[in-house]
Amino acid sequence: MRVSKIIIKNLFGITEKELDSRSVELIGENGTGKTSVIDAIKYALTNKSDRDYIVRNGETEGEIIIETDTGLSIKRKPRTTQTDYKSVKQNGNIIPSPEAFLRDIITPLQLQPMEFMRMGKKEQNATILNMIDFPWNMETIREWFGEIPADVNYDQNILSVLNDIQAENGTYFQSRQDVNRDIRAKRAFVEDIKKALPVDYDGNQWVDANVGELYTQIEKIRKSNEQIEKAKQLKDGYENKLRAIEADRDIALSALNSEMAAKERSIETQLAALKEQINSLEKEKAGLSSVRADREKVIQSEYRENVAKHDSTVAAYAEYVNMAPQPIAHLLKQAEDTEKMKSHINEWRRMLSLQGEIEQLTEKSTSYTEKIEKARNLPGEILEKATIPIEGLSVKDGIPLINGLPVSNLSEGEKLDLCIDVTLQNPAGLQIILIDGVEKMSTEMRVRLYNKCKEKGLQFISTRTTDNKELAVIEL
Numbered sequence: 001m002r003v004s005k006i007i008i009k010n011l012f013g014i015t016e017k018e019l020d021s022r023s024v025e026l027i028g029e030n031g032t033g034k035t036s037v038i039d040a041i042k043y044a045l046t047n048k049s050d051r052d053y054i055v056r057n058g059e060t061e062g063e064i065i066i067e068t069d070t071g072l073s074i075k076r077k078p079r080t081t082q083t084d085y086k087s088v089k090q091n092g093n094i095i096p097s098p099e100a101f102l103r104d105i106i107t108p109l110q111l112q113p114m115e116f117m118r119m120g121k122k123e124q125n126a127t128i129l130n131m132i133d134f135p136w137n138m139e140t141i142r143e144w145f146g147e148i149p150a151d152v153n154y155d156q157n158i159l160s161v162l163n164d165i166q167a168e169n170g171t172y173f174q175s176r177q178d179v180n181r182d183i184r185a186k187r188a189f190v191e192d193i194k195k196a197l198p199v200d201y202d203g204n205q206w207v208d209a210n211v212g213e214l215y216t217q218i219e220k221i222r223k224s225n226e227q228i229e230k231a232k233q234l235k236d237g238y239e240n241k242l243r244a245i246e247a248d249r250d251i252a253l254s255a256l257n258s259e260m261a262a263k264e265r266s267i268e269t270q271l272a273a274l275k276e277q278i279n280s281l282e283k284e285k286a287g288l289s290s291v292r293a294d295r296e297k298v299i300q301s302e303y304r305e306n307v308a309k310h311d312s313t314v315a316a317y318a319e320y321v322n323m324a325p326q327p328i329a330h331l332l333k334q335a336e337d338t339e340k341m342k343s344h345i346n347e348w349r350r351m352l353s354l355q356g357e358i359e360q361l362t363e364k365s366t367s368y369t370e371k372i373e374k375a376r377n378l379p380g381e382i383l384e385k386a387t388i389p390i391e392g393l394s395v396k397d398g399i400p401l402i403n404g405l406p407v408s409n410l411s412e413g414e415k416l417d418l419c420i421d422v423t424l425q426n427p428a429g430l431q432i433i434l435i436d437g438v439e440k441m442s443t444e445m446r447v448r449l450y451n452k453c454k455e456k457g458l459q460f461i462s463t464r465t466t467d468n469k470e471l472a473v474i475e476l
Contacts, residue, residue, distance in 0.1 A: 001072065001105065002431050002459055007065040010056040011043070011078070012036035019461065021069070023453065025438070025474045026463045032471040034463035038436045040064050041461070044076050045106050045430070047086070047099060054078045068430065074102070105429045107131050107389055113419035114437050121408040128393070128400040128407055129157040131422070134386035144378065145371050159379050163398020166375035176368035183361045186354045193351040198341070203348035206341040214335040218328050225325040231317030241310055249303045253296070260292060389422050412441075416449055424456055435462035450476055 006019040013036045026034040043049045044064040055062040060081050066074040070090075077085035088098035095101050108127050109116055116127060136158045141148055150171045152164045164170055267285055379395045392403040399406055402418060410418065423433050433453065438446050446464075453460045454476075 001068050001070045001429065003066060004069045005065070005067040006041065007063070008037065008040045009064070010059040010062040011040045011054060011064055012051060012056065014040060014056065019473070021459060023450075023458075023460045023476050024462075025476055026461065026471060027466045027474060028468040028471040030465060032468070034465070034471060035436055038434050038461065038463060041066070041434060042111050043078075044074050045102055045111065047076070047102075055080050104133075105426070107422050107426070107429070109419040109422045110430070110433045113416055113433060113435055114440065116419060117412055117415050121406075124407045125398075125400055126156065126160060128390065128402075129159045129395070131389050132157065132159065132383070132386050132393075133389075134158055134382050144374060149371075158382060159395050159400075160398060162375045162378050162382075166372045167398070172368045172371050172375070176365050176372070179361050179365045179368065183358055183365065186358050186361070190351050190354050190358070193347050193354075197344050197348060197351075201341075201344060201348060203345045203352075206338065207345060209338050209342060211335055211338050211342065214331060214338065218331050218335065221326045221328050221331070224320070224323075225328075227317060228320040228323050228325050231314075231320035234314045234317055235321050238310075238314060242307070245303060245306050245310070248306075249299060252299045256292065256295060256299070260288060263288065389425055390418070391421065391425055413445055413448065416445070417452065420449075420452055420456065420458060423458060431457070432459045432461070435460060437465070438462045439465045 002021055003019075004021050006017075008014050008017045010016075013031070013033045017033070017037060019037075026037055028034055039049060039051065041064070043054065044066050055078050061077055061079045063075070063077045066072075071092075073087070073089045073092075075085070075087040079085070086098065088095045088101060108131065116124060119127065138148060138154065141154075141161070145165070149165050152161060152170070154161060156164070165172060167173060264285070376397075379398075383393075383395060390402065394401045394404070402410065407415070407418075420433060423429065423431060435449070438449070441449070450460070450462075452458075460476075
């Protein structure tokens with residue numbers, strides 16, 4: 001599709017200008033309107049302008065009309081007092097979604113090749129990537145990643161968006177680093193806890209272990225052993241104790257006999273001395289046998305009581321006499337070990353908790369890795385499905401490559417060739433290229449550029465600053 005007619009009225013600094021299908025070079029001094037022609041054509045094709053004022057100063061309406069050899073007609077009328085007018089028709093029929101249609105028939109490299117050459121690396125890459133036609137929206141992002149990744153500029157082309165998503169300074173990469181750092185810290189804690197725990201420690205074995213029951217069992221055995229020991233002592237000392245009790249009785253009886261004999265002698269002496277008291281003394285003497293019998297009964301009663309008490313004590317321990325004391329050392333060791341093992345339960349539980357957290361964090365890290373890999377692999381899938389206006393275009397790590405080379409590695413001539421090739425690779429597109437400021441090129445490069453456009457049948461409109469006082473149009 002070639003341009004057959006361009007009519008410009010009252011746009012920028014142009015009063016009126018008309019061009020046809022021929023390739024031309026616009027020459028003249030600065031301010032003669034060369035760039036205004038280029039900017040007017042760009043405005044017609046994109047509805048965009050970097051200038052503050054589009055309508056020529058002093059006018060209320062401007063107009064540009066572009067017609068092609070295929071029946072396409074583009075007309076725009078910017079106005080200062082009312083709404084702008086726009087019409088895009090094919091053979092007289094209104095084209096729906098005209099701006100989208102225009103984007104399909106023109107590329108930025110056609111409209112600004114010289115600006116493209118002067119752009120920085122990042123802007124050049126963005127310009128190339130923006131030319132890749134792949135339909136997407138925020139729902140597409142949500143379907144790919146299950147969410148809308150944060151801290152990403154979604155005003156970019158989809159490949160730049162994906163590059164930002166997987167970038168090392170991106171949210172997923174940074175979040176994965178944070179998660180992995182947390183995993184390493186928690187694993188270190190787990191290892192420290194493992195070192196402090198007994199080998200092959202399993203807290204489940206000790207959670208319900210009852211040290212109190214062990215100590216109750218130990219105390220029962222200890223008391224039983226004490227009873228056994230006392231029983232044996234009682235048994236071994238029974239005869240001695242019994243003899244001691246009998247000795248106490250004999251001593252008491254002997255003392256009684258001595259006391260009675262002495263008493264009797266005293267009485268007899270008194271009888272001899274005190275005849276007058278004989279009757280009373282004889283009565284007293286006669287009663288001594290009775291007193292002796294009573295006292296003897298008391299002594300014998302105490303003897304039997306002591307024997308009975310001793311027999312009762314021995315009987316209480318009789319069941320233990322023939323028993324062997326039970327060892328408790330192993331139970332004491334078991335209780336000590338159990339207490340020691342139970343003292344590790346809290347740290348063991350903390351270790352299990354950390355291991356659970358590590359497992360969750362690992363799943364999270366894996367999820368981030370999957371999303372990063374997704375963002376890295378999607379460009380390849382997109383390039384298989386997308387409409388690519390540049391032959392030999394590939395994308396690696398978000399950087400467009402032309403035949404394997406970054407755009408920044410291309411020479412100026414190769415970059416201009418790229419702009420031409422892009423225009424030619426869209427047969428249904430508008431076969432025109434606008435080149436503003438060719439005086440910045442060497443004569444050799446300018447001639448080469450013009451010749452290539454002619455060879456390829458590509459119409460071009462270029463501007464070159466000269467000493468001409470008026471704008472001149474040179475057919476090439």
